[in-house]
Amino acid sequence: MKSILNLLPLFVFLGLAGCGRQSEGGSATSEAKSYTIAVIPKGTTHEFWKSIHAGAVKAEQELNGKGIKTEIIWKGPLKEDDRDQQIQVVENFMSRRVSGLVLAPLDSQALVAPVENAIKAKVPVVIIDSDLKSDQYVSFVATDNYKGGQLAGERLGQLLGGKGNVILLRYAVGSASTEARESGFLDTLKTKFPSVKLISSDQYAGPTRETGYQASQNLLNRFGDQVNGIFCPCEPPTIAMAKALRDIGKAGGKVKMVGFDSGSQSVADLKNGDVQGLVVQNPILMGYLGVLTMVKNLQGGKVENRIDTGVVLATPENMEQPEIKELLYPPIAKYLKE
Structure with a gap:
């Protein structure tokens, strides 16, 4: 678990940067391009979504630190049963022509049409957390x-x-x-x-x-x-x-x-x-890889159809083990300002 948390982000980022350079024939043009990524959760109140947000911000910081100009816009419905509001958020970002959407659909069927409309408008979509009944999106980044x-x-x-x-x-x-x-x-x-x-x-x-x-x-x-x-x-x-x-x-x-x-x-x-x-689950990793996967796709790199972010059982007996403790107490405050 610890090796996944510490090394996977590095491997993914190196792959992202390499694919970006290759797609531009080795030039620095792709690194100069800026990306605006809308990250849309199912809801915005529960701690799980704050961890997703923290992971997205972590990716944003690392990308900018490597000279890949990236802006994350975090917006979603207040409650996780507001399908209409989430659909409206997707449609608004499509109209704004953001570079891409990273979406956790709160309904596997109701979000199909908005997502496929965004893709037709050349706004690619990475799905995180919860699957969608569509085969049009770039990648699915989630727990098994x-x-x-x-x-x-x-x-x-x-x-x-x-x-x-x-x-x-x-x-x-x-x-x-x-x-x-x-x-x-x-x-x-x-x-x-x-x-x-x-x-x-x-x-x-x-x-x-x-x-x-x-x-x-x-x-x-x-x-x-x-x-x-x-x-x-x-x-x-x-x-x-x-x-x-x-x-x-x-x-x-x-x-x-x-x-x-x-x-x-x-x-x-x-x-x-x-x-x-x-x-x-590992929601920080999920938000992080969701953004990195989108940018890798925008740079012309090949991405996996399915990225498993891991799942473990925490018990009173193992909750103090370092790899479990890291998941039970995610470092949200390190990336989000209250």
């Missing part, structure tokens, strides 16, 4: 979300000793990243832990901690006396469900819980024993 769901299923199944009643609190319809995690989780329980019983898997947390808390309360009101384990596939429901468990006296491992993402509250819950596992 299905694998992340598998890690969660394995952890919860082991915590339960292979038996018990489980709740899956889903996130949102159309969110490709969380849907893949949910599928990985369910498939793992089915194949590896057939004695685990799924007592609820059709409820959705929604885009905020508040909606997630309400959904969590509703589930616990119904299944609180039966449930032995819970999985939540992203930051807002993870934080919300842990709070709901505390409120009814079922936290601290009485009900085993596995969540996703390294929000500061989730990390605190992992440390204090209310959460027994967090599947953790």
Whole structure:
């Protein structure tokens, strides 16, 4: 993990600079060209997106430091269920003819037309975090979300000793990243832990901690006396469900819980024993490689169709290991001014 974090950016950048020079026949013309990259997240409030932003800024700083003039514009909807606003942001940047878009689509279908329209207008698009039902974009830079769901299923199944009643609190319809995690989780329980019983898997947390808390309360009101384990596939429901468990006296491992993402509250819950596992992504690397991949493409370099940014399981037992700790406490403040 440490080698990936420290060396991959260097390798990618060297490849980017080399491809840029080669595409211009060895001249310095490409380095003199300036790029304006719009980075569009699903939302702008959760800590995960702040880490994505930090990674984009890191790439911007390094590119400018190497003489490749690059400006990052960060703009997205406030809430992660505002499809119309995200579509409007994409369309506005297309009209402005920015050099390229780095987009985390909050709906895998609703953003297809805006993205393909941008591409037709010669504004290339790199997709990050969550996939899009299109084959027109430059590259997909993201976690292997299905694998992340598998890690969660394995952890919860082991915590339960292979038996018990489980709740899956889903996130949102159309969110490709969380849907893949949910599928990985369910498939793992089915194949590896057939004695685990799924007592609820059709409820959705929604885009905020508040909606997630309400959904969590509703589930616990119904299944609180039966449930032995819970999985939540992203930051807002993870934080919300842990709070709901505390409120009814079922936290601290009485009900085993596995969540996703390294929000500061989730990390605190992992440390204090209310959460027994967090599947953790590398959003700084995701934002960083999203921007570098776009610039490499703009310079005429060849880019991979799919770039996997990694996923690991953090537990109370391994959370102090350096490679895990770096993901649980991302250096957001180093790149973003509050």
